[in-house]
Amino acid sequence: MPDVPDSPLLDQFLDAVWLEAGLSPNTLAAYRADLRAFQAWLIKRKLTLEKASRADLLAYLAANVRAGLSPRSSGRRLSTLRRFFRYLLREGLIQIDPTADVRSPAIGRTLPRAITEEGIEKLLDMPATHTALGRRDRAMLETMYASGLRVSELVGLSLNELDLTTGLVRITGKGGRERIVPLGEEALEQLREYLDQGRLELLRDRISDAVFLTRRGSAMTRQAFWQLIKRYALQAGLGAELSPHSLRHAFATHLINHGADLRSVQMLLGHADLSTTQIYTHVARARLQSLHSTHHPRG
Numbered sequence: 472m473p474d475v476p477d478s479p480l481l482d483q484f485l486d487a488v489w490l491e492a493g494l495s496p497n498t499l500a501a502y503r504a505d506l507r508a509f510q511a512w513l514i515k516r517k518l519t520l521e522k523a524s525r526a527d528l529l530a531y532l533a534a535n536v537r538a539g540l541s542p543r544s545s546g547r548r549l550s551t552l553r554r555f556f557r558y559l560l561r562e563g564l565i566q567i568d569p570t571a572d573v574r575s576p577a578i579g580r581t582l583p584r585a586i587t588e589e590g591i592e593k594l595l596d597m598p599a600t601h602t603a604l605g606r607r608d609r610a611m612l613e614t615m616y617a618s619g620l621r622v623s624e625l626v627g628l629s630l631n632e633l634d635l636t637t638g639l640v641r642i643t644g645k646g647g648r649e650r651i652v653p654l655g656e657e658a659l660e661q662l663r664e665y666l667d668q669g670r671l672e673l674l675r676d677r678i679s680d681a682v683f684l685t686r687r688g689s690a691m692t693r694q695a696f697w698q699l700i701k702r703y704a705l706q707a708g709l710g711a712e713l714s715p716h717s718l719r720h721a722f723a724t725h726l727i728n729h730g731a732d733l734r735s736v737q738m739l740l741g742h743a744d745l746s747t748t749q750i751y752t753h754v755a756r757a758r759l760q761s762l763h764s765t766h767h768p769r770g
Contacts, residue, residue, distance in 0.1 A: 478520050481506050484558050493647040505551035521559065525569040528552065546575045586721045591616060593707040604686060606669030608699055610661040611683055615715065617658035619722035619740050622715035626691045628682040635659060644741040652739055
């Protein structure tokens with residue numbers, strides 16, 4: 472990121488959207504990065520954020536495309552700028568919104584990679600559960616597949632959010648929205664075994680409220696869990712491109728394949744909008760078509 476001072480408007484905007492929408496630190500950081508990139512581009516042309524025109528915005532987006540930015544990333548940057556300039560317009564700080572009538576780039580629908588239930592079973596069987604780290608890994612994989620948590624929600628899970636008696640986990644997701652998710656018997660069994668045997672060994676004489684710990688007794692990170700899944704995926708013969716999000720996709724897809732309705736899956740995933748969940752109907756439909764062509768006498 473170019474080393475340029477932030478415009479006061481940038482901090483003013485970020486404070487406003489944080490207060491209004493309760494956005495996560497990660498979302499706010501992404502907004503700041505997008506705005507600083509545009510600000511740096513403007514400074515090179517002796518322009519400022521509040522003086523940017525529609526022509527400047529289009530030239531910036533075109534420069535992004537020439538630099539190889541993907542349509543999805545370009546669309547995200549435009550979305551950030553659109554929210555920023557609408558805020559400035561609302562506050563009377565500008566008279567014309569330069570993002571008005573600027574169309575977002577066309578983004579093809581990306582279907583998640585489908586992992587079969589057999590593939591998931593192979594993955595879950597990989598950790599060596601006679602060790603503390605293996606018990607932790609098995610519990611993490613089982614919990615993610617059983618609940619569909621985001622990776623940030625999984626690694627951020629605290630002891631007071633788990634209720635092993637009722638088999639429920641309380642999650643505070645994006646935008647501060649809270650949801651209750653059931654875990655299922657297999658995940659509960661693995662969690663109990665890890666908490667009774669593996670976690671105490673990793674914790675030693677330290678104090679932590681995090682459920683999943685590293686060998687140093689600190690909370691697991693997203694990056695560490697990502698590497699963990701890649702390693703087990705390779706061992707299971709599933710390929711190195713498997714990610715934590717793949718388990719979330721598998722959770723939703725397998726639920727729908729077994730008859731769950733979209734609204735229930737939306738609630739379990741913590742999607743604010745049902746349209747976000749509807750991508751899984753395409754995955755499930757492909758699965759049904761494959762089953763039909765394989766097993767129907769006239770398929």
